[in-house]
Structures are given as structure tokens and as C-alpha cells.
Amino acid sequence: MTNQYYDVIFAGAGVMGCAIATHLLQRDNQLKIALIEKDLTYRYSSTVLSDGNSRVQFNVKENIQMSLYALEVLKTFAEDMTVAGEVPDVAFRQQGNLFLTDEAGRAEVEAGLALQQSLGCNVSWLTPSEAKEIYPLLNVADGLFVGATFGRDDGTMLPQAVLEAYKKKAVALGAELIEAEVTAVHHQNGQVTGVQLKSGEVLQAGIVVNSAGAWGTQLAKTCGVEIPMEPVMRQVYIVETAVQPEKVLPLLLLPSGTYIIHEGHGVFMTAHSFADDPITTTDFSWQRHKFEDRIWPELAEFMPAFDSLRVVDGWAGLYAVNTFDGNAILGEWPELRGFYLVNGFSGHGFQQCHAVGRYLAECILGQPPTLDLSIFSPRRILENAPVFENKQKII
Numbered sequence: 001m002t003n004q005y006y007d008v009i010f011a012g013a014g015v016m017g018c019a020i021a022t023h024l025l026q027r028d029n030q031l032k033i034a035l036i037e038k039d040l041t042y043r044y045s046s047t048v049l050s051d052g053n054s055r056v057q058f059n060v061k062e063n064i065q066m067s068l069y070a071l072e073v074l075k076t077f078a079e080d081m082t083v084a085g086e087v088p089d090v091a092f093r094q095q096g097n098l099f100l101t102d103e104a105g106r107a108e109v110e111a112g113l114a115l116q117q118s119l120g121c122n123v124s125w126l127t128p129s130e131a132k133e134i135y136p137l138l139n140v141a142d143g144l145f146v147g148a149t150f151g152r153d154d155g156t157m158l159p160q161a162v163l164e165a166y167k168k169k170a171v172a173l174g175a176e177l178i179e180a181e182v183t184a185v186h187h188q189n190g191q192v193t194g195v196q197l198k199s200g201e202v203l204q205a206g207i208v209v210n211s212a213g214a215w216g217t218q219l220a221k222t223c224g225v226e227i228p229m230e231p232v233m234r235q236v237y238i239v240e241t242a243v244q245p246e247k248v249l250p251l252l253l254l255p256s257g258t259y260i261i262h263e264g265h266g267v268f269m270t271a272h273s274f275a276d277d278p279i280t281t282t283d284f285s286w287q288r289h290k291f292e293d294r295i296w297p298e299l300a301e302f303m304p305a306f307d308s309l310r311v312v313d314g315w316a317g318l319y320a321v322n323t324f325d326g327n328a329i330l331g332e333w334p335e336l337r338g339f340y341l342v343n344g345f346s347g348h349g350f351q352q353c354h355a356v357g358r359y360l361a362e363c364i365l366g367q368p369p370t371l372d373l374s375i376f377s378p379r380r381i382l383e384n385a386p387v388f389e390n391k392q393k394i395i
């Protein structure tokens with residue numbers, strides 16, 4: 001470490017910290033920025049354990065706009081993020097997202113669809129038989145769903161490649177990447193003054209960004225800030241089936257919230273967020289029986305060909321669940337100057353990193369936002385004004 005004073009310190013260098021740092025330095029390359037990451041292997045970081053899916057199928061306008069911006073960014077991402085001739089390849093695969101709905105969810109889905117279409121999203125309504133044309137494995141005989149929305153531009157990519165690209169770009173632009181754990185955020189007279197590391201060392205800064213992902217609740221507590229956010233363990237399973245689709249199928253979301261992503265040939269990735277998923281920051285074990293008992297029967301009902309399959313792998317990662325309203329918490333905490341939150345993404349943050357990166361950089365620099373995301377301001381927590389996405393469970 002060459003410098004003890006920074007303009008901005010990031011506690012956590014996942015995709016959020018790195019994207020914001022990149023946007024800051026692209027606007028002002030004189031800034032002294034420290035990206036502090038406790039584990040540069042990123043073994044437990046949510047970004048690398050995520051499914052890497054991006055969708056425009058949201059119900060809150062700003063969430064849709066963030067995903068539309070992501071689509072724009074991804075068009076030139078490789079070129080824009082090239083560092084010293086190294087061109088990142090995030091393998092963006094726009095296989096589309098097919099979201100099935102039952103009668104109970106239909107009105108909400110239709111309202112979301114109308115909003116998405118009004119914003120220019122490439123999403124349309126499909127009848128069950130039209131959905132089956134796109135997803136031939138579906139059982140349409142038993143009335144399990146009344147229709148579907150198909151987002152043709154949605155897709156999946158390699159989240160770690162996006163993270164690495166932003167990290168390398170931020171470092172190339174001048175950010176200092178430090179492997180260390182932040183143990184406390186220091187403040188005085190209502191103003192952030194820096195951070196303490198596990199080594200005991202203190203780094204000074206007038207701005208500290210809580211980019212610690214699912215560990216952010218704990219970090220915020222060290223400066224007296226209570227964020228309504230819980231780290232919740234989510235399990236993902238890889239299954240091998242006997243089906244051999246001719247081409248890659250869209251991501252399929254069932255009305256219950258179970259989703260399944262075709263990886264190619266007979267291999268699929270699947271998951272479901274259960275109300276009793278454990279709250280933890282240390283347990284990353286996954287249990288095959290949870291899939292077998294609680295997900296498999298439903299998959300086989302919707303897709304009879306899944307009656308026979310094999311679980312070949314799995315993992316657990318953490319959702320930073322915003323228990324207040326399930327949406328991002330973005331911006332300066334109103335009661336502590338210089339303490340910026342980028343938290344609570346509740347399982348849909350990866351796709352938002354580009355828009356959040358730009359927005360937080362603009363907030364920190366006091367610039368007018370290109371896309372106003374103040375609807376997600378932390379102030380709404382203090383004012384008890386939640387922003388709910390929808391009633392239905394969604395990825």
C-alpha cells in the first residue's frame with residue numbers, strides 16, 4: 001500500500017465495487033480509489049456464484065431501464081473493457097427468457113408486459129401452445145399455466161468475466177486493488193473518515209462505499225447503520241437429462257418461481273428460492289435432497305421428460321435479500337455523510353451492475369444522473385416508502 005489517504009474506498013470488490021470504480025475513474029482519472037477485497041479468489045462472492053442472467057422482464061420502470069442499459073453496454077463491452085490488448089469475452093447468449101404465468105399471476109404479468117413494451121422492450125405474450133413451440137418439452141395438456149411472456153433479448157453470460165473485466169479496467173485506470181478485510185467504517189461528527197482493516201491498519205477517506213454484497217449488513221453496523229438486508233443461502237443444481245433439444249432453449253420460469261436454464265445438450269441448471277432458505281454468511285453447503293424433494297416433482301409435472309434425470313453438480317451462494325422491499329438500496333445514507341450503499345439486490349443485481357456503476361459514480365461526483373435511480377434511495381427506508389417489484393416470486 002503506497003497511500004493511506006483515498007478519495008473513495010470500496011469495502012468489497014465484487015462486480016458492484018469494480019463497476020462503480022471504473023465509472024468514477026472514467027469521469028475523473030485523478031481520483032485516488034482503493035478497491036478492498038477480502039478474498040481475491042472470489043470463492044464465495046455472489047457475482048461468481050450467480051447464474052449470470054439478464055432480463056428486461058421487471059415491473060418497476062427503473063429496473064427495466066437498468067436492464068435495457070445493460071443490453072446497450074453489452075453490445076460494445078468487449079471493446080470498451082479491453083485492457084492492454086486483452087479482450088474480455090463474457091459469452092452473452094441471448095437465448096431469451098420464457099416466463100410462464102398461472103391465472104393468479106396473470107394481471108400482474110400483463111401490467112408488467114404493458115410497461116415493458118411501452119419502454120421498447122422486445123417482450124411478447126404467448127398462449128400455452130405458442131410457448132410450447134418455443135419450448136417443446138412443456139406439458140400444455142394439464143392447464144398448469146395460462147400463458148407466458150417471452151423476452152427475446154434476455155439471456156445469460158459469464159458473471160465472473162464481467163467482474164474481471166471491470167476489475168482490470170478499474171485497475172488500469174488507476175484504482176488500487178488491496179486484498180484485505182475491512183473490519184470497521186470510521187466516522188466523526190456525522191461524516192465518514194475511513195476504514196479499519198483486519199491487520200489494524202487504518203485507511204482514510206471521505207467516502208466509503210459499502211460494496212460488501214451479502215456481508216454488507218454487518219459492515220454497516222460498524223458505523224451504526226442498520227440496513228434491512230439478510231444474507232440468504234440459495235442453492236443451484238446442475239442436472240443431466242436424456243432430452244436432446246436441437247438448439248439452446250430459453251430460460252424457463254415456472255409460476256412458482258422455480259427457474260431452469262438450458263446449458264446445452266441434456267444439461268440444465270435449476271433453482272428455487274424457498275422461504276426457509278438459511279440465513280448465513282458462512283454456510284455454502286448444498287443438499288441434493290432439497291432438489292429431489294422440492295424441485296424435481298414440479299419440473300417433471302411441467303416437463304414430463306424430466307421424470308428421469310441425474311443431479312451432477314450444485315452449489316450455494318448468497319442473495320443479499322432486502323427484507324424491506326426486495327429492491328436495490330442505492331446512494332448515500334441520509335444520516336452519515338460519505339457512507340454510500342450499494343446493497344440489497346435480492347438476487348437480481350448482477351444485470352444491474354452497469355447502470356448502478358454509472359449512477360453511483362454520478363452520485364458520488366455530484367453529477368446529474370443519466371438514468372435517475374433515486375427511487376432506490378436509502379431514504380425510502382427511513383421514510384417507510386417501499387418500492388415493491390411484484391407479488392409473485394421471481395428470480
Ligand SMILES: Cc1cc2nc3c(=O)[nH]c(=O)nc-3n(C[C@H](O)[C@H](O)[C@H](O)COP(=O)(O)OP(=O)(O)OC[C@H]3O[C@@H](n4cnc5c(N)ncnc54)[C@H](O)[C@@H]3O)c2cc1C
Pocket residue numbers: 011012013014015016017036037038039042044045046047048049050051052053054180181182183211212213214215216219234235236316317318319342345346347348349350351352
Ligand atoms: C445463486 C445465485 C444466482 C444469482 N443469479 C443472478 C442472475 O441470474 N442475475 C442477476 O442479475 N443476479 C443474480 N444473482 C445476484 C447477483 O449475484 C448479485 O446481486 C451481485 O453479484 C451482487 O454483486 P456485489 O458486488 O454486490 O456482491 P459480491 O459479488 O458478493 O461482492 C462483494 C464482495 O465483497 C467482499 N467483502 C465482503 N465483506 C468484505 C469486507 N468486510 N472487506 C472486504 N471485502 C469484503 C466479498 O468477498 C465479495 O467479493 C444471483 C446470486 C446468487 C447467489
